[in-house]
Every structure is written in C-alpha cells, then in structure tokens.
Amino acid sequence: MSTEKKKAHPYKFILWVGLGSIIMLFAGLTSAYIVKKGQANWLDFELPVVFWYSTLVILLSSVTMQMALKKFKEREMGQYRGFITLTVILGLVFVVTQMMGFSALEANSIALTGPRSNSAGSFLLVIAGLHILHVLGGVIALAIIFLRAYSVKTKFYNALPVELASIYWHFVDILWIYLFVFLQFVG
Amino acid sequence: MSNEAAIIEDVHVKSATIHDAHGHQDHGHHEHHETFLSKYVFSMDHKMIAKQFLITGMVWAVLGGLMSVLFRLQLGYPDASFPWLESLLGKWAKGGQITPEAYYALVTTHGTVLVFFVLTAGLSGTFANFLIPLQIGARDMASPFLNMLSYWFFFIASIVMLSSMFVETGPFSGGWTAYPPLSALGDASPGSKTGMDLWIIAMSLFIVSSLLGGLNYIATILNMRTKGMSMTRLPLTIWALFFTAVLGVLSFPVLLSGMILLIFDRNFGTSFYLSDIFVNGVGALPNEGGSAILYQHLFWFLGHPEVYIILLPAMGMVSEIMSVSSRKPIFGYMAMLGSLFAIAALAFLVWAHHMFVTGLNPFLGSVFVLLTLLIAVPSAIKVFNWLTTLWRGNIRFTPGMLFAIGFVSLFISGGLTGIWLGNAALDIHLHDTYFVIAHFHIVMGVASMFGMFAGVYHWFPKMYGRFMNNTLGYIHFWVTMAGAYLIFWPMHYEGLAGMPRRYFDFSIWESFKQFGELNKFITIVSMIVFAAQILFLINFFYSIFKGRKVTTQNPWEANTLEWTTPIRPGHGNWPGEIPEVHRWAYDYGKDGKDFIQQTTPVGADESTH
Numbered sequence: 001m002s003t004e005k006k007k008a009h010p011y012k013f014i015l016w017v018g019l020g021s022i023i024m025l026f027a028g029l030t031s032a033y034i035v036k037k038g039q040a041n042w043l044d045f046e047l048p049v050v051f052w053y054s055t056l057v058i059l060l061s062s063v064t065m066q067m068a069l070k071k072f073k074e075r076e077m078g079q080y081r082g083f084i085t086l087t088v089i090l091g092l093v094f095v096v097t098q099m100m101g102f103s104a105l106e107a108n109s110i111a112l113t114g115p116r117s118n119s120a121g122s123f124l125l126v127i128a129g130l131h132i133l134h135v136l137g138g139v140i141a142l143a144i145i146f147l148r149a150y151s152v153k154t155k156f157y158n159a160l161p162v163e164l165a166s167i168y169w170h171f172v173d174i175l176w177i178y179l180f181v182f183l184q185f186v187g
Numbered sequence: 188m189s190n191e192a193a194i195i196e197d198v199h200v201k202s203a204t205i206h207d208a209h210g211h212q213d214h215g216h217h218e219h220h221e222t223f224l225s226k227y228v229f230s231m232d233h234k235m236i237a238k239q240f241l242i243t244g245m246v247w248a249v250l251g252g253l254m255s256v257l258f259r260l261q262l263g264y265p266d267a268s269f270p271w272l273e274s275l276l277g278k279w280a281k282g283g284q285i286t287p288e289a290y291y292a293l294v295t296t297h298g299t300v301l302v303f304f305v306l307t308a309g310l311s312g313t314f315a316n317f318l319i320p321l322q323i324g325a326r327d328m329a330s331p332f333l334n335m336l337s338y339w340f341f342f343i344a345s346i347v348m349l350s351s352m353f354v355e356t357g358p359f360s361g362g363w364t365a366y367p368p369l370s371a372l373g374d375a376s377p378g379s380k381t382g383m384d385l386w387i388i389a390m391s392l393f394i395v396s397s398l399l400g401g402l403n404y405i406a407t408i409l410n411m412r413t414k415g416m417s418m419t420r421l422p423l424t425i426w427a428l429f430f431t432a433v434l435g436v437l438s439f440p441v442l443l444s445g446m447i448l449l450i451f452d453r454n455f456g457t458s459f460y461l462s463d464i465f466v467n468g469v470g471a472l473p474n475e476g477g478s479a480i481l482y483q484h485l486f487w488f489l490g491h492p493e494v495y496i497i498l499l500p501a502m503g504m505v506s507e508i509m510s511v512s513s514r515k516p517i518f519g520y521m522a523m524l525g526s527l528f529a530i531a532a533l534a535f536l537v538w539a540h541h542m543f544v545t546g547l548n549p550f551l552g553s554v555f556v557l558l559t560l561l562i563a564v565p566s567a568i569k570v571f572n573w574l575t576t577l578w579r580g581n582i583r584f585t586p587g588m589l590f591a592i593g594f595v596s597l598f599i600s601g602g603l604t605g606i607w608l609g610n611a612a613l614d615i616h617l618h619d620t621y622f623v624i625a626h627f628h629i630v631m632g633v634a635s636m637f638g639m640f641a642g643v644y645h646w647f648p649k650m651y652g653r654f655m656n657n658t659l660g661y662i663h664f665w666v667t668m669a670g671a672y673l674i675f676w677p678m679h680y681e682g683l684a685g686m687p688r689r690y691f692d693f694s695i696w697e698s699f700k701q702f703g704e705l706n707k708f709i710t711i712v713s714m715i716v717f718a719a720q721i722l723f724l725i726n727f728f729y730s731i732f733k734g735r736k737v738t739t740q741n742p743w744e745a746n747t748l749e750w751t752t753p754i755r756p757g758h759g760n761w762p763g764e765i766p767e768v769h770r771w772a773y774d775y776g777k778d779g780k781d782f783i784q785q786t787t788p789v790g791a792d793e794s795t796h
C-alpha cells in the first residue's frame with residue numbers, strides 16, 4: 001500500500017457499493033418492465049406533463065445540493081444552511097409533483113392498482129414510488145445533518161457527512177433521469 | 188466506538204494520507220466501559236457479531252433439520268400413525284399423521300430457513316464477520332455500526348419467520364421459491380394467507396440484513412487491509428467471502444424487486460404475475476395480463492447466484508484449511524482466484540436453467556445450456572487444485588480437515604449431476620423430480636454444511652480459546668459423511684424413475700410404490716444423521732466452557748494473521764500495532780521450513796512465490 005495514494009474513506013466506499021445495489025433493484029424492475037411490455041395486454045399511455053416539472057425540480061435540487069457542499073467547505077455556515085433547506089424543500093416538491101402525476105393518471109381512468117389496473121400503470125407506480133422512497137431517505141439524511149450543523153461537534157468542519165449526502169442526492173437525481181427517460185421513451 | 192468518536196477521528200485523518208488509516212483504526216485498544224448489553228447483545232465487535240450469527244444460525248439449523256425429520260417420517264411411513272406427533276403439532280397432525288397442509292408448510296419452511304437463514308446468514312454472517320478483519324489485519328469492519336444493524340435485521344427476520352409458524356392458518360406452504368399464483372393469492376391455500384405475509388416481511392428484512400453485511404464486507408476488504416497486505420497476498424477465504432458479498436449485493440436487490448411486485452399483487456390488486464385464474468370457492472379473478480414466469484426470472488436471477496453465495500464461503504474455507512492441514516501451499520493460487528471470479532461472473536448468466544420447462548424459447552434455452560455447462564470448467568479447476576494440494580501432503584487429519592476433504596467429495600458428486608441437469612433435453616425429464624433434490628442437497632446443502640463444520644472446528648480455538656473434542660468430531664464426521672450419501676444417493680434413482688418432488692404420499696402411485704422400502708430406509712438414516720448433529724451441538728457448547736484450553740497462539744501452525752493475535756483477542760484484535768504483512772498466506776514447506784507466517788519479513792536471498 002503506497003503512502004502517497006489517497007484512498008476513499010471507507011464510508012464513502014460503502015455508499016458507492018450501496019448505490020450499486022440500488023441500481024440493481026431498479027435494473028431488475030426495468031427489465032421486468034421490458035419483458036412485460038413485450039407480452040400481450042399492455043396498455044400504452046402518455047406520462048402526464050407534471051412529471052416533466054418534477055424532473056426539472058430534482059435537477060435544480062442537485063444544483064442547490066452542490067452549492068450547499070461548496071458553502072460548507074468554505075465554512076459559510078449561514079449560506080450552507082440556506083442551501084440545505086432549499087434542497088430539502090425541492091426534494092419535497094419533487095415528491096408532491098410525482099404524487100400529482102399519479103393522481104392525474106387516475107383521473108384519466110388509468111388505474112395504477114386494483115382490479116381494473118394494467119401492469120403498465122402499476123409498474124409506473126412501483127418504479128416511481130420506490131424512487132420516491134429513496135428521495136425521502138435523502139431528505140431525512142439531509143435533515144439530520146442540517147440539525148447537526150447546530151451541534152457543537154461541527155467546529156471540526158468535517159465535510160464527510162455532507163459529502164456522503166451529496167453523492168447520494170446526485171445519485172437519486174441521475175436515477176430519476178434514467179427512469180424518466182426509460183418510462184418516457186421505452187415505456 | 189460511538190459515531191461521534193468516529194467522526195472526530197475522521198477529522199484527524201481527513202486531510203492526511205493513507206498511513207493514517209492505522210491511526211484511524213487505533214482506537215481499538217481504548218478501554219471501553221463494557222456492560223453485558225454492549226458486550227454480548229448490542230456488540231459492535233465483529234467477533235461477537237460473528238458468534239451471534241453462528242448461534243442464531245445453529246438454532247435455525249436445528250429447527251430446519253427437525254422439520255425435515257418430520258416430513259421424512261411422512262414419506263417413510265405414509266400409513267403409520269405417531270401419537271406423539273399430535274402432541275407436538277396439534278391440529279397439524281390429527282390422529283398422529285401429518286396433514287398435507289402441514290407437510291407443505293414444513294417442506295417450505297425447511298427450504299427457506301436452510302437456504303437463507305442457515306447457509307447464507309449463518310455461514311457468511313459468521314465467517315465473513317469473524318475472518319475478514321482478522322485475516323486482512325484490521326481492527327474491525329469498515330462500519331461496525333452497520334455490521335451490528337446487519338445482525339439485528341437478521342434477528343428480527345428470524346422472529347418474524349418464527350412467528351409465522353404459530354398463526355392460525357400456518358406458515359407459507361408454497362415452496363421456498365414462492366412462485367405465484369400460490370404465493371400471490373391468499374385464497375389459494377391456507378399457508379398463502381397470513382403465513383405468506385409474514386414470510387415476505389421476514390425475507391425483506393433478511394435481504395436488508397444481507398445487503399448491509401455485504402456492503403461492509405466489500406468495503407472492509409478493499410479499504411482496511413494492513414500494510415503489505417496486497418490483494419494477491421490475501422488468503423483464499425477472504426477472496427471467496429469477497430465474491431460472495433459481491434454476488435449478494437448485486438442479486439439480492441433483484442429478488443427484492445420481485446418481492447415488491449408480489450406484495451402489490453397480494454395486497455393492491457395489481458396483475459404483475461396474475462392472469463386468467465379461477466379459484467375454487469371464489470370464482471374467476473379479475474386479474475388480466477400478468478405473467479407468473481416473470482416472477483421466476485426475477486427469483487432465479489437471485490436464486491442461482493444465491494446457491495453460490497452459499498457455496499463460495501465454504502470453498503474459501505476449505506482451500507485455507509486444506510493448505511494448512513496438508514502443510515503445503517494451495518496448488519494454483521491464481522487459478523483458484525480466477526476460477527472463483529469465473530464462477531461468480533457465470534452465476535449471473537445461467538438463471539434460466541431452472542426454467543427449461545416453462546416454455547422458454549428453445550433457442551434461448553440452448554444458450555443457457557451452454558453457459559451452464561461452462562461452469563463445469565472453473566469447478567473442475569478448483570477440484571483439481573484441491574486434489575493436487577492434498578497430493579503428497581503431510582496431512583493432519585483434524586476434524587476440520589476431514590470435513591474439508593468431505594466437501595470436495597460432495598462437490599464432485601453433486602457437480603456431476605449438475606451437468607446432467609444443465610442439459611435441457613435431460614432436464615425436461617428430470618425437472619421437479621428427486622434427482623434435483625439429490626443434486627442440490629449434495630452439492631449445496633450438505634457440501635456447504637461441511638464447509639461450515641470445517642470452519643467451526645478449525646476456527647473454534649480462535650473464537651473461544653478452547654478446542655472442540657476430537658473424538659466426538661470424528662464420530663460426527665463419519666456418521667454425517669456416510670449418512671449424507673446414504674440419504675441422497677438413492678434419490679437419484681427415484682428421480683430417474685420420475686418420482687416427483689413435493690408430493691405428500693407416494694404409496695398410492697403404482698409407479699412409485701416400489702420405492703416404499705427405500706423411502707423408509709432414507710428416513711431412518713436421516714434420523715441417525717440428525718442425532719449426529721446433536722452430538723456436534725453438545726461438543727460445541729460443552730467445549731465453549733470446558734474444552735481443552737488453547738495454550739499457544741498458533742495451534743494449527745498456520746500462516747495467516749488471525750493466529751498472530753492473542754489467544755483471546757479483545758475488541759481491536761491486536762493489543763499493539765497491527766502487524767505488517769510481508770508475504771502471501773501459503774508459505775508451507777518452503778526452503779525447508781514447515782511454515783512461515785505472513786508477518787515474517789522476506790529473507791535477503793529468499794524468493795517470493
């Protein structure tokens with residue numbers, strides 16, 4: 001082991017491997033989607049526009065997350081807290097817009113669950129729903145490090161938790177972009 | 188260590204170089220105020236967590252083994268009545284005979300519990316936790332906290348699974364693979380009601396446990412090795428546990444996705460897996476357009492890697508124990524490593540060999556035949572290397588070594604029948620017969636169990652500072668070895684004759700009546716083998732308290748790092764600095780020396796391997 005080489009912190013490494021397994025979760029679902037779509041009885045429908053808005057929102061939240069990390073490293077704690085708050089809010093807006101998308105479909109009598117549902121709609125619900133849970137996980141993580149910013153220990157300015165949160169946050173963002181493109185163009 | 192402490196430590200390390208990784212780990216020998224709870228229950232010491240996994244796994248092994256004895260009783264004595272069964276199982280054995288519902292519940296729970304709780308959590312959980320930090324030279328796992336969570340998720344999964352056995356309608360009874368529609372429709376059978384809900388919850392918790400464990404194992408192996416411990420100096424145990432973790436981290440999420448769809452079909456009226464179904468007493472279901480085969484794809488995409496998740500740790504431990512006990516370097520270290528890699532990679536490409544009779548496109552089927560048969564190549568390399576390691580070795584027949592040799596025998600026998608099954612043309616006849624049962628019990632069930640026994644006998648001195656009793660170990664080995672073949676070998680013939688698996692009673696079939704006596708024989712042997720496992724348990728628990736004490740640091744005269752720790756290592760493993768590694772783990776019989784530990788510097792005129 002060379003002494004010059006700087007290795008990733010083990011926690012960061014755990015996170016990266018964990019992201020790999022989240023990818024496999026969605027890879028499993030999207031391949032199931034493709035298989036199912038190739039079979040009889042598939043209902044084609046357009047994604048409601050509101051999913052475009054939620055995509056914009058989550059893209060924006062990545063920018064604010066990045067700013068938060070930058071401000072943290074510059075020790076601008078006030079601005080850091082501002083950007084974290086903004087990110088959390090955008091995350092929640094994302095969730096709400098997605099829910100609006102589901103309602104719009106139901107309103108168009110495209111059932112997502114229940115006896116009248118077609119697995120095309122159910123897949124959308126399961127895939128987007130699981131992604132929402134991952135976003136909410138990120139929101140909770142951000143809330144925790146936000147609260148921590150008020151505790152004494154931060155005088156050490158340890159950037160690790162914020163870095164971990166931002167890696168995760170960008171990941172769920174990119175994951176959504178993949179899912180959106182997939183649902184929009186493959187689905 | 189508390190989270191805060193870790194973070195403060197991090198601050199020291201943050202801007203520095205990797206050398207500080209040692210500083211980072213050095214809190215290992217701070218004095219902690221240990222209470223009973225923090226030492227034995229909510230422990231973050233990887234060695235204690237390993238023991239928790241081991242003992243929980245043992246409890247499940249006893250329960251799961253007992254279940255198999257019960258359903259074997261039905262198969263061996265379909266007409267007999269055992270009043271004590273009724274007192275044990277109540278309404279599940281009215282009149283002293285197991286009911287069909289109970290039979291299926293027992294078979295299903297036996298399969299689920301042995302595959303996942305014993306041979307995955309009990310095996311990887313125990314030895315990955317115990318050996319990774321000790322053999323790579325680390326104070327603990329990358330995240331001891333996640334490690335503790337991993338055990339507790341497993342524990343809760345166990346409780347939920349256990350509770351499913353006490354619900355009114357019984358535990359799930361549709362087979363360990365949980366195929367829909369049986370698993371998706373509460374009305375399909377009593378076991379598909381609450382029992383199945385609990386089964387899914389338990390399995391989901393179990394998946395979380397495996398993932399948390401796996402992430403940690405991978406991160407620890409790649410990031411926390413001591414100075415000098417390059418990847419190619421790692422003992423093969425660690426490599427095997429590494430590939431095991433990679434398989435788990437990549438395949439368990441896919442099973443989870445399949446389970447989530449199943450939950451939706453069960454509870455929210457969706458039709459992922461359901462179509463055109465008529466249930467007796469309920470009528471036609473509204474579900475349209477689902478595909479039960481889709482579940483099989485998702486299940487076996489995990490299911491096949493899973494069998495290697497079970498097997499690889501055993502392979503790794505067998506390689507290590509075999510080298511130590513033959514006093515010879517493992518033959519073909521790089522080939523062993525390459526074949527581990529090949530097996531792990533191929534494991535993702537063969538899942539449809541479980542689905543040859545599902546109407547799979549025959550062309551696609553032939554691709555899977557080819558990929559499946561390819562596994563024989565790395566498997567054969569491994570067998571060859573084990574045999575050549577034994578060849579002219581100075582063999583010490585410890586109980587651990589006997590189980591390691593037994594493993595190789597079982598792996599050969601079971602691997603050969605795998606090649607039969609891997610041919611779609613043969614599998615169409617053999618699928619869902621006792622031939623498959625024989626195949627996978629020999630190659631996976633018993634073989635991995637042997638790997639686990641080998642590991643327990645070999646590392647028991649490190650775990651508890653005492654030895655297990657050898658005589659009991661020998662009896663345990665010979666009875667189990669002979670018994671395993673006597674139980675499973677005849678099943679091949681039953682399967683070839685077409686005897687299907689998962690039938691409650693064969694005595695009413697003209698074609699299978701001929702096996703009545705054979706089934707009785709198998710049942711008797713299985714009871715004897717079960718009794719031998721009790722002997723093992725007695726030996727294990729007795730030896731923890733009363734076994735012969737270990738008096739030297741390195742009782743097996745092995746090279747790996749765990750034998751450089753004190754006889755009873757504390758949390759942090761090494762009281763002083765973590766030793767530096769100068770060579771690979773297999774310098775046995777080199778330059779006239781019986782063994783050279785990894786910590787011994789390379790001499791000036793010495794060649795390295």
Ligand code: HEM
Pocket residue numbers: 364494495497498540541559560562563566601602603604605606607608609610614617618619623626627630631632
């Ligand atoms: C050369 C190596 C192997 C080949 C070609 C092979 C092939 C197969 C095939 C084709 C089947 C499906 C049989 C059927 O259901 O009709 C099967 C079943 C099975 N194999 Fe293997 N196998 C091999 C080694 C192994 C190993 C090493 C393990 C585990 C450690 C294993 C575990 C299993 C299990 C658990 C099943 C049955 C699952 C079930 O239906 O419940 N196999 N094998």
Ligand SMILES: [Cu+2]
Pocket residue numbers: 490491494537538540541
């Ligand atoms: Cu397989």
